[in-house]
Amino acid sequence: xxxxxxxxxxxxxxxMGQDIPKxxxxxxxxxVLVYTLESxxxxxxIDHIVVVCIEGWFEVVNVYARQFGIDKLxxxxxxxxxxxxxxRNGVYRLEGVAAPDDLVVIHDGIRPLVEPRVLSDVxxxxxxxxxxxxxxxxNEQIFVVSSDDPQTTTQFIPRETLRRxxxxxxxxxxxxxxxxHEAFEREVGIYGSHYTNTMMVELGHRLYFADGSDxxxxxxxxxxxxxxxxxxxxxxxxxxx
Numbered sequence: 001x002x003x004x005x006x007x008x009x010x011x012x013x014x015x016m017g018q019d020i021p022k023x024x025x026x027x028x029x030x031x032v033l034v035y036t037l038e039s040x041x042x043x044x045x046i047d048h049i050v051v052v053c054i055e056g057w058f059e060v061v062n063v064y065a066r067q068f069g070i071d072k073l074x075x076x077x078x079x080x081x082x083x084x085x086x087x088r089n090g091v092y093r094l095e096g097v098a099a100p101d102d103l104v105v106i107h108d109g110i111r112p113l114v115e116p117r118v119l120s121d122v123x124x125x126x127x128x129x130x131x132x133x134x135x136x137x138x139n140e141q142i143f144v145v146s147s148d149d150p151q152t153t154t155q156f157i158p159r160e161t162l163r164r165x166x167x168x169x170x171x172x173x174x175x176x177x178x179x180x181h182e183a184f185e186r187e188v189g190i191y192g193s194h195y196t197n198t199m200m201v202e203l204g205h206r207l208y209f210a211d212g213s214d215x216x217x218x219x220x221x222x223x224x225x226x227x228x229x230x231x232x233x234x235x236x237x238x239x240x241x
Contacts (some may be wrong), residue, residue, distance in 0.1 A: 002047045002102045004173075005072075006090035009033050009061070009109030010079020022053055022219055023109045027229060030068070032219060033061070037070045037111035043119050044107070048074040052090040055079070084190040084199065088180045100174035103127065105167040106196050110219040113231055123212040126170035129208040133169045133191060133197045138162035163209060165197055166216060173204040173222050179203055214229065216219045 009023045023033040033051075041048045043201060049072045059075045065073040077093045079086035087106060094104065103126050107114065118134060125132035142162065143153040149209050171179075183189050189199030196208060219225055 001127075002098065003045055003105065004074075004094055004098055004102065005046050005049045005107060005168075006087065006094075007033075007040070007049060007051045007107055007109045008079075008083070008085070008086055008090065009057075011085040011110070014032075019021045021057065022225075024057065024060065025225065027225070028232065030230075031064060031091050032209070033109045034064050034068050034070070035147075036109050036114065037065070037073070038068065038121045039112070039116075039119070040105075040107070041070050041072050042186075043116060045120065045123050046072060048072055050074055050090050050093055051109070052086045052216045054221050055075070056071045058099060061100050062133045069144070073144060083182040084183075084194055084196075087196055088184065091176055091180050094173060095177060098173040102173045103170050103178050104173050105168050105170045108166075108218060111216055112169060112219070112228065113213075113217060115213050115215065118211060118213050118216060122168050122170045125208050125210040126172070130172045131170065131177055131200065131205065131207055132210040133165045133207050134167060134212040134216070135209040136214065137211070138164050164211075164212070166208075166212065166218070167195075169197055170210075171196070179205070 011021060024031045025155055037049065040049055043193055053061050053076050055078060061076045075093060077089050080089055091104065093154040103123060122132045122134055138159045142159060144155040144157065146152045146154055182203060183199050189202035200207060215231060217227055
């Protein structure tokens with residue numbers, strides 16, 4: 001059984017307010033995307049990496065892979081006009097390559113602090129159940145806005161019933177590939193903020209939780225970037241060096 005990582009780096013990063021896509025911003029002379037790729041390069045359970053990249057940056061990714069020793073990089077494929085189209089393009093690239101029971105990990109290129117234990121657990125759960133989504137308990141109180149007065153509430157959702165879900169997510173290739181074909185044919189779970197996990201649920205699949213980490217932040221704003229730098233400064237683990 002082989003394991004493939006599909007790293008999504010197709011966003012323009014407009015909310016970061018920078019001149020280049022946020023996944024290519026340098027932090028300590030290394031692009032954000034490279035930190036992400038190094039996490040998968042170091043993980044012995046990952047065999048191959050596919051990067052889904054924004055148009056015009058393909059060769060940059062290949063150059064960085066050579067410079068930073070990312071020899072698991074199998075291919076760089078173009079992103080789509082939406083996040084779901086980008087993921088689909090990465091999954092379709094594995095058709096004719098991946099076996100039905102191979103595992104595919106989907107991960108955001110702008111989540112550079114994915115830890116080895118998180119990757120290991122998402123793969124463990126996926127091997128057992130066919131899929132796994134990284135998750136954490138939700139520790140804040142959630143109240144529902146009143147329909148008659150949006151400034152008030154009379155209902156809350158018990159936080160014990162909630163989980164925060166992010167990437168990495170892992171799926172058997174046959175399940176993942178058929179789900180994307182079905183979703184785009186039926187136009188289910190592919191628009192707006194949908195991701196692989198929400199698409200799967202809309203298609204009727206049961207998802208299984210794996211361990212997550214609060215360090216696994218998504219770099220969307222300048223504040224997120226400063227938090228990333230702070231984590232790098234304080235973390236003494238060798239996997240960050």
